[in-house]
Amino acid sequence: MRALKLYGKEDLRYEEADRPVVVKPLDVIIKIQAVGICGSDLSRYKKIGPYVPGMVWGHEFSGQVSQIGSQVKTIKVGDRVTGCPTLVCQDLGKEECYYCKKAEYARCESLTVIGARHPGSYAEYISLPEKNVVKIPDNVDYESAAMIEPSSVVLHGYYRMKITAGDNVVVVGCGNIGLLAIKWAKILGANQIIAIDINEEALASAIQAGATAKINSAVSEPIAEIQQLTKGLGADCVVESAGSPITSAQVYSYAKKGGAVVFLGIPYADINIERFYFEKIVRNELTVLGSWNAISAPFPGKEWEATIEALASGALEVKSMISHRLPLAEGPAIFKRITHRREENFGKVMFFPENIK
Known part of the structure; x- marks a missing residue:
């Protein structure tokens, strides 16, 4: 072959x-x-x-x-x-x-x-x-x-984060994993889904996927816009799917007090975090999660079952x-x-x- x-x-x-x-x-x-x-x-x-x-x-x-x-x-x-x-x-x-x-x-x-x-x-x-x-x-x-496998990767992260209906969600990085994160946030009942990227075509795809707002972080400051969109609170859930050393250091500032950040991207580089961003973890009592792979029990897991059901029903496209x-x-x-x-x-x-x- x-x-x-x-x-x-x-x-x-x-x-x-x-x-x-x-x-x-x-x-x-x-x-x-x-x-x-x-x-x-x-x-x-x-x-x-x-x-x-x-x-x-x-x-x-x-x-x-x-x-x-x-x-x-x-x-x-x-x-x-x-x-x-x-x-x-x-x-x-x-x-x-x-x-x-x-x-x-x-x-x-x-x-x-x-x-x-x-x-x-x-x-x-x-x-x-x-x-x-x-x-x-x-x-x-x-x-x-x-x-189905990349969709299950996203769901594995959301299950770790315990996203709930009505949450405000920020998705950083609008590649394929980011777009699936947007689609699943919509299915799971998110209130606002804010997409962040430096590429306007990627942001356009994010809106098509179901994002309610977009921020080009190359031309504007995401923190201020997120605060405005969430009435000064910040996001309940932040998904890092860019795999960038820069965004991996900044995402802590996008979450509200008591919010959660989940990392789906892998930067393959050292990450230097400024004090301003790192202190958000402590002062805002954030939950910071890593999410690896797409499997749970019973193997391969409910992530796979949920994706197949969503595709079959038409909820996920x-x-x-x-x-x-x-x-x-x-x-x-x-x-x-x-x-x-x-x-x-x-x-x-x-x-x-x-x-x-």
């Missing part, structure tokens, strides 16, 4: 790879129908490089089951599915760690994601354990299903976020374009393997 393999920084190749086969009795082989680019893929491509040079990459996908192991009971050949890309102790043949024993899977000491040390989904086929394979309803198309639909063979070229873009705007980029006609 053909696949995208990452060999080093900005060294992505479309080439032959071994097609997965059933090895273990609980293996499920999936023929991939759609697979999207994650923001973390872009950071690894540009800044970090692969865990294992030459590894088949990617982890946001959907597809159809083509083979199953002898002990698979809940999945059958032909099922339309998505896949939770996270592997924990049980999947890696290790004794369960302290956190897996408590069913706190997002904190697993051995946690890894396909595309890191195990073959990923930028390919024609992929193998996953049965418990990682999630069936999708007939009225949820493959493109939408390929975005994600296809409008897709800006590019491309054959998988164009992977190396599009990653380079995104990394070195000048004027071109990218939303969610969706690939389709060569087996899709």
Whole structure:
């Protein structure tokens, strides 16, 4: 089969790879129908490089089951599915760690994601354990299903934050995770949803996604505008989804006293926090949360169930976020374009393997 393999920084190749086969009795082989680019893929491509040079990459996908192991009971050949890309102790043949024993899977000491040390989904086929394979309803198309994982990442953060109906929410960074955070804030009953970014096209997308106000932090001071919009209080919930060292230091000032800040973005750099911002944590008695991955118990978690239900009911719409639909063979070229873009705007980029006609 053909696949995208990452060999080093900005060294992505479309080439032959071994097609997965059933090895273990609980293996499920999936023929991939759609697979999207994650923001973390872009950071690894540009800044970090692969865990294992030459590894088949990617982890946001959907597809159809083509083979199953002898002990698979809940999945059958032909099922339309998505896949939770996270592997924990049980999947890696290790004794369960302290956190897996408590069913706190997002904190697993051995946690890894396909595309890191195990073959990923930028390919024609992929193998996953049965418990990682999630069936999708007939009225949820493959493109939408390929975005169930990033949607679940956002919901995991909101569940940690305990967002409630009527809250005022600030979302910092209006990339794909930020747009999903806006969409979910609306579904969960937020009063105001204030989007912050430095890109006007991203802010326009935020309004389309359901934001009630936008702030371009490159041209105006967010604190004053947030205070005005929230009658001098600040936001109940602040979502940091930009992954910027600058915004990661500033977000504490956007929350009201007793408010909460959740970090979904990863800055991949040192963060220097001025006293003005840091003191907000103490003086305003903020709850500051990290949110990692998209899984809970029972595995893969209610984040996945809620996303699928929202897509099936029409409450959540994600296809409008897709800006590019491309054959998988164009992977190396599009990653380079995104990394070195000048004027071109990218939303969610969706690939389709060569087996899709």
